Amino acid sequence: MPRAVLPALAVIVTAVVLAVAAAAPASAAPQTAVVALGDSAASGEGAGDYAPGTRGEGGDWCHRSPRAYIQAARLAPVAIDLACSGADTADITATRQYGEPAQVTQLADVARRYRVTTVVLQIGANDDAALVATGVTCIRAFLDVLTPPCRQTVGPLVPQRMAATAAKVEKTVGTVKATMQRAGYGDGAWRLVLASYAAPVTERMIPLNGVQGCPYSRADAQWGRTVLFPALSDALRGVAARTGAAFLDLLRATEGHEACTHLDPAQDWQRRVTVDPRALVYGGLDAVGYHLAQESFHPTAAAHAAIGRCLAAFVRSGDATGACVPGGPDGLVLRPNRV
Numbered sequence: 001m002p003r004a005v006l007p008a009l010a011v012i013v014t015a016v017v018l019a020v021a022a023a024a025p026a027s028a029a030p031q032t033a034v035v036a037l038g039d040s041a042a043s044g045e046g047a048g049d050y051a052p053g054t055r056g057e058g059g060d061w062c063h064r065s066p067r068a069y070i071q072a073a074r075l076a077p078v079a080i081d082l083a084c085s086g087a088d089t090a091d092i093t094a095t096r097q098y099g100e101p102a103q104v105t106q107l108a109d110v111a112r113r114y115r116v117t118t119v120v121l122q123i124g125a126n127d128d129a130a131l132v133a134t135g136v137t138c139i140r141a142f143l144d145v146l147t148p149p150c151r152q153t154v155g156p157l158v159p160q161r162m163a164a165t166a167a168k169v170e171k172t173v174g175t176v177k178a179t180m181q182r183a184g185y186g187d188g189a190w191r192l193v194l195a196s197y198a199a200p201v202t203e204r205m206i207p208l209n210g211v212q213g214c215p216y217s218r219a220d221a222q223w224g225r226t227v228l229f230p231a232l233s234d235a236l237r238g239v240a241a242r243t244g245a246a247f248l249d250l251l252r253a254t255e256g257h258e259a260c261t262h263l264d265p266a267q268d269w270q271r272r273v274t275v276d277p278r279a280l281v282y283g284g285l286d287a288v289g290y291h292l293a294q295e296s297f298h299p300t301a302a303a304h305a306a307i308g309r310c311l312a313a314f315v316r317s318g319d320a321t322g323a324c325v326p327g328g329p330d331g332l333v334l335r336p337n338r339v
Contacts, residue, residue, distance in 0.1 A: 033078035033114035036070035037092055037103045037176065038122035041197055042083035044068025046271045046298025054084075056283020060098040061085060061291055067301040070120060072308025075315055078114055082106045085294060088126040089168040093175040104179045111183035118315055119180070121245075122195040123172060128164035129232050131197070135297060138220045142210065151223035158228060162235040169194075169236060173243045192245045193315065196233040198253040198307075199225040200270040200297040205260040213272025214260035225258075240321070248314050249323040254303050256326050269303035271295050306331040 036042045044050070044065025054062040062084035065071075071079045082103045084091065091097040093104055100106070110116060125131040138150035173194065180190060203222035205214055216224075233251045240247035257269030265272060274295040279287035299307070310324035313334040327333040 030113065030115045031078050032076040033080055033110065033116050034070060034073065034075045034118040034120070035107060035110055035116055036068065036079075036081045036083045036120045036122070037107065038083040038120075038195075039087040039126055040083075040085035040294075040298055041125065042068065042070065042120065042122040042195070043081060043085050043087075044071075044083075044304060045085045046274075046295045047301040047304045048295075049301075056279055056287055056291060058099065059283070059286055060100065061283065061294065062098060062100070063294065065301070065304070067304050069304040069308035069311055072305045073312040073315070074308070075312050076117060080110050080114075082110070083122070086126060087123065089123055089172045092121075092123055092172050104175055107176070108179050108183055111180060111185065116180070116185070116190050118191045118193060119176060120193045120195060120248075120311065121173065121176060122197070124165045124169045124232060124236060125197055127168050128161040129235075130161060131228075131232070134224075134228065138217075138224065139215045141220065142215045142217050149217060149223075150220050151227070155223065155227065158231050162231045165232070166235040166239050170239045170243060173239060173245055177243075191315065193248055193311070194236055194240045194243075194245045195248045195311075196236045196250050197229060198250045198255075198270070198299060198303070199229040200254070200259055200299075201225065202255075202258040202261060204258075206263055209260045212260050213265070213274075215273070237321070246314070246319070247321045248311060249321070250307060251323070252326060253307055253310070253324045253332060254299060257303070257331075259297060269300050269306070271298055271300060273297075302331075310334050 043063055044067055045063045047065040047067040049065055049067060051064045054060050054064045064081045068081050070081050084097050087097055094102050134150060134154050137154055141147045141150050201214060201216050201221045202225050203218040206212060229251055233249055237247050254269040259268050259270040259272045262268055273293060275293050276295060279291050283291055307324060309330050310332045314322040319336050323335045324332045325335050
């Protein structure tokens with residue numbers, strides 16, 4: 001080959017290589033995602049249509065719903081619900097619940113596969129706050145006239161219970177932050193939102209509430225709405241302030257739509273006592289007892305849709321604190337201040 005041809009051939013080869021390189025797709029950037037951690041209030045318990053594998057199969061009762069508020073918020077192309085019904089703070093940070101790894105272990109994997117922008121944490125109800133156990137105590141008092149009202153038996157314990165819960169939630173927030181840091185996320189690369197809980201019952205119930213699926217005395221229901229749930233909200237608000245997490249108060253998120261506030265249960269945003277026989281289909285005899293009524297006194301799909309929209313507004317606002325309160329065409333509006 002003549003020497004004069006070599007430089008020209010080199011130019012052609014170089015041009016071809018550059019063209020191929022330009023045509024080759026760059027490695028795709030990871031999709032953005034939002035993540036929910038926590039217990040039944042975040043998993044979507046009560047919203048129905050639970051994901052296969054979380055309906056009791058193999059003993060997994062996490063009850064993750066595609067209608068949960070993390071999905072309804074539509075804050076990112078991908079929404080990942082790691083919350084699990086019945087979880088407490090230990091299930092977030094260390095223990096295996098229903099055979100699943102701790103939620104922060106799952107979060108670490110998600111954080112490597114996606115670009116996580118927001119983590120919502122709703123936890124504490126199943127720790128010392130003992131909301132489920134308190135509800136059972138209130139129901140027992142309603143059914144047995146010889147049992148003192150729960151506001152009298154549990155009421156004096158509330159301050160110490162909430163203080164203990166706050167300490168555990170604060171440690172959990174630290175573990176979540178450390179998990180994200182180890183996954184390579186700087187302080188400004190993502191946002192942690194700590195959420196409180198909506199009061200499920202009120203003294204403003206329909207007549208004969210006991211046989212309508214809400215076996216609570218009106219006095220105990222009022223105590224729960226005005227004392228118990230606000231105490232937990234205040235405890236979680238304090239955790240957020242001390243740890244630098246954003247705080248979204250959901251205390252009033254189902255106000256006016258609590259269980260048994262409408263003659264038509266479909267208009268309630270909190271489920272009444274609910275027995276789901278499908279739990280026996282998926283979980284067999286393991287469902288007998290608590291799991292049959294696991295959905296009781298949890299937000300419905302309609303509530304999750306409204307909370308999801310309010311959560312989205314809060315995250316986009318960039319505010320440090322906010323509250324979802326009744327109002328507006330969607331049923332809830334975001335207020336920047338304490339409710």
